Amino acid sequence: MSTQTAIETSKTQKSIQSSDIVVIGGGSGGLGAARAAKRRGASVIMIERERVGGDCTFTGCVPSKALLEAAFEGNNFNNAMKIVRETIDTIAATESPAKIFEEGIQLIDGEAKLIDGRTIKVNGKTIRAKKAIILATGAAPLIPDIEGINNISFLTSDNIFDLREAPESLAIVGGGPIGVEMAEAFSRFGTKVTILEGSNRILPREDVEASNIIYSSLSKSGVDFKVGSRTKQIENLPGKGVRIVLENGSTLEAEKILIAAGRKPSVAGLGLEEANVKLKESGAVSVNEHMRTSLRSVYAVGDVSHPLQFTHVAYRTGYIASINALSPIPFLKFNPSHIPWVTYTTPEVAHVGFNEAQVIGSRAKVAYLPLNEVDRAIVTGKTEGFIKLIAANRLGVGHIGGGKLIGATIVSERAGEIIHEVVLAIKTKMYPARIALMTHAYPTWSMAVQQAVAQFFGNFGGREAYIAGSTPSFGELNG
Numbered sequence: 001m002s003t004q005t006a007i008e009t010s011k012t013q014k015s016i017q018s019s020d021i022v023v024i025g026g027g028s029g030g031l032g033a034a035r036a037a038k039r040r041g042a043s044v045i046m047i048e049r050e051r052v053g054g055d056c057t058f059t060g061c062v063p064s065k066a067l068l069e070a071a072f073e074g075n076n077f078n079n080a081m082k083i084v085r086e087t088i089d090t091i092a093a094t095e096s097p098a099k100i101f102e103e104g105i106q107l108i109d110g111e112a113k114l115i116d117g118r119t120i121k122v123n124g125k126t127i128r129a130k131k132a133i134i135l136a137t138g139a140a141p142l143i144p145d146i147e148g149i150n151n152i153s154f155l156t157s158d159n160i161f162d163l164r165e166a167p168e169s170l171a172i173v174g175g176g177p178i179g180v181e182m183a184e185a186f187s188r189f190g191t192k193v194t195i196l197e198g199s200n201r202i203l204p205r206e207d208v209e210a211s212n213i214i215y216s217s218l219s220k221s222g223v224d225f226k227v228g229s230r231t232k233q234i235e236n237l238p239g240k241g242v243r244i245v246l247e248n249g250s251t252l253e254a255e256k257i258l259i260a261a262g263r264k265p266s267v268a269g270l271g272l273e274e275a276n277v278k279l280k281e282s283g284a285v286s287v288n289e290h291m292r293t294s295l296r297s298v299y300a301v302g303d304v305s306h307p308l309q310f311t312h313v314a315y316r317t318g319y320i321a322s323i324n325a326l327s328p329i330p331f332l333k334f335n336p337s338h339i340p341w342v343t344y345t346t347p348e349v350a351h352v353g354f355n356e357a358q359v360i361g362s363r364a365k366v367a368y369l370p371l372n373e374v375d376r377a378i379v380t381g382k383t384e385g386f387i388k389l390i391a392a393n394r395l396g397v398g399h400i401g402g403g404k405l406i407g408a409t410i411v412s413e414r415a416g417e418i419i420h421e422v423v424l425a426i427k428t429k430m431y432p433a434r435i436a437l438m439t440h441a442y443p444t445w446s447m448a449v450q451q452a453v454a455q456f457f458g459n460f461g462g463r464e465a466y467i468a469g470s471t472p473s474f475g476e477l478n479g
Contacts, residue, residue: 018128019043021325022120023318024112024270025136027054028311029302031095032318033134034105040326042131044105047112047122053095054138055157055303056311062091063161064181068344071188077166080189084161114275117295132297132325135285136318137270139263139303144173147233152242154234155258166191167256171244173231174260175202177343180214182258184345187221194252195223196244198230203343207355207409213384214345214411226250265304282307290330291321299325306334310341337406338427342416347385350415352423353407354390360469364392364406365399367455367465369448371412376443385411387452389422390468391432402432402456414445421449432456 021037023030026048034044046052056062066087070080093099100107110123120127141156143149155163157178166189172179175197183193195202195218201211202218202225215225229248237243237253244252265284272279278286278294284307285300287293293300299321302314317334324330340352356366371377371385390407393399408422425435432453440447454460 016126016128017045018130019045019106020129020131021045021134021322022047022127022129022132023134023136024120025054025138025302025304026052026095026100026107027136027138027302027314028056029138029304029314029318030054030134030136032315033136033299033301033322034100034318035103036319036322037326038104040323042322042326045108045127046100046105047108047110047120047127049109049111051092052097052100052107053092056314057092057095058088059158059161061311063088064157064178064185065344067161067185068181071185072346077189078164081161081163111269113269113271114277114298115271116275117297129297132299132321134318134321134325135270135293135298135300135304136302136314137266137304138314139265139309141259142262142264143259144231144261146173146231148235149259152234152236152257154242155256157260160258167254168192169241169254170194170256170258171196171242171252171254172258172260174262175199175225175227176205176260176262177203177341179258179260180218180343180345182260183218183223184221187218187223192254193223194254195225195227196231196246196252197225197227200228202227203349206343206349206351207357207388209386209388210349210351210409210411213347213386214343214349217346217384226252263303263309267304289333289335290324291317291334292324292330297325306336308336308339308341310339313339335427338423340416340419340423342419344416347382347412348410348415350410350412350419351408352419353405353426355407355409356388356390356468359390359392359407362392362468364390364468365403365456365465366390366468367452367463369452369455369463371448373461373463374445374448374451376445376447377412379443380413382413385413385415387412387418387448389432389449389452389456391456391465394431399456402436402453404429405432412445412448418446418449421446 020042021044023034023046063084066084070083112122118129169192175195187193203211229246232247233245241255285305287305291299301317303309320332343349367389369387372383377383388409391403392406394404405425435453440450455465
């Protein structure tokens with residue numbers, strides 16, 4: 001090597017930054033990965049093109065739940081939005097660049113592009129990962145292919161919290177969790193809300209009983225529904241507002257329209273195809289149970305790689321990816337079977353594992369308890385809802401001890417808090433008998449779980465567990 005070449009090589013090496021772990025994305029998944037790596041003494045560079053904290057803090061679960069709570073407490077729209085902004089600021093302060101710096105994480109503002117399994121370009125500079133690159137770029141609102149949609153101004157979860165006044169009317173395309181939560185909030189502010197859902201019911205991922213209850217609850221709040229027909233066309237009205245045409249020919253006019261049709265993984269500009277990182281047909285990054293991609297030194301976490309697009313899933317998969325990347329052999333696995341999710345309507349809908357429709361024909365047993373048989377629900381006057389537990393045979397012993405819990409749906413006040421006792425039982429493969437024998441404080445919401453579990457051991461309060469699909473559903477029993 002000539003002297004000049006050596007000098008040039010030395011300059012190049014000095015211009016290249018490196019760390020053990022390079023995380024692309026500063027949302028929940030990226031923070032989970034970066035913090036887990038730092039706790040194990042690794043050096044970390046985080047690259048974020050917008051704001052640390054990601055969608056959850058600024059446009060997702062934090063503002064949406066703050067808005068719901070403010071609406072429930074009777075605030076007007078202006079006060080509610082002030083509460084939303086204050087809540088965002090409070091939580092964002094725990095994830096600020098200054099806070100990240102204090103934690104020993106180097107933060108770079110810019111857009112990253114993979115060159116290979118250990119090399120990234122950002123702002124014209126090269127960054128090397130000694131151990132691994134972790135992709136945590138999240139997802140963005142999915143904009144469906146609707147005629148005329150590019151010619152109108154529409155809302156998404158990214159900009160709905162920028163509104164300064166409540167619209168007189170709001171059409172929501174999508175009856176999933178985002179759609180129903182925003183429907184409830186805006187209906188409480190006096191907005192005339194209509195949910196447009198292409199499936200034959202709202203919350204199509206949930207048990208039909210849960211969908212029916214939330215449909216009824218929202219209807220009582222004044223929300224209208226158009227289900228079973230997809231949105232075909234949208235056009236601007238003279239003055240303000242839009243006109244919406246469904247595939248079945250029906251029409252609707254609204255001042256504002258919210259697109260809540262799901263989210264798509266954010267992979268554009270990352271150079272994944274050039275770097276030979278495989279993608280799924282959905283556009284998500286393909287990963288194995290260790291969160292590793294098709295490149296051994298590249299991992300992908302959260303919404304960019306997993307269909308369970310929840311903040312807690314992103315953080316957990318970020319943790320798993322970091323631990324595996326820093327280990328000689330990846331050993332931590334992500335198991336979606338014990339991951340809960342919650343829709344924060346009134347009442348809440350909480351779910352984990354399988355629902356009844358998924359286990360019909362498997363001889364799994366179902367314990368079903370309506371809330372009008374739960375004393376805490378009775379004393380609070382909030383008896384609309386139920387608890388449904390799914391238990392499968394346990395290898396070698398069948399349903400002795402209650403078998404093993406594999407799923408639950410809870411529709412109730414505080415369902416999101418109640419569900420975790422069941423999550424723990426599923427994760428630890430606990431015998432349901434342990435829950436039945438555990439003393440619960442009276443009268444509590446969680447005591448309903450004990451009451452439901454008792455049905456696996458015989459007639460309890462006039463009810464006992466039944467084989468999945470063999471008993472009329474809750475919706476049928478209640479007309």
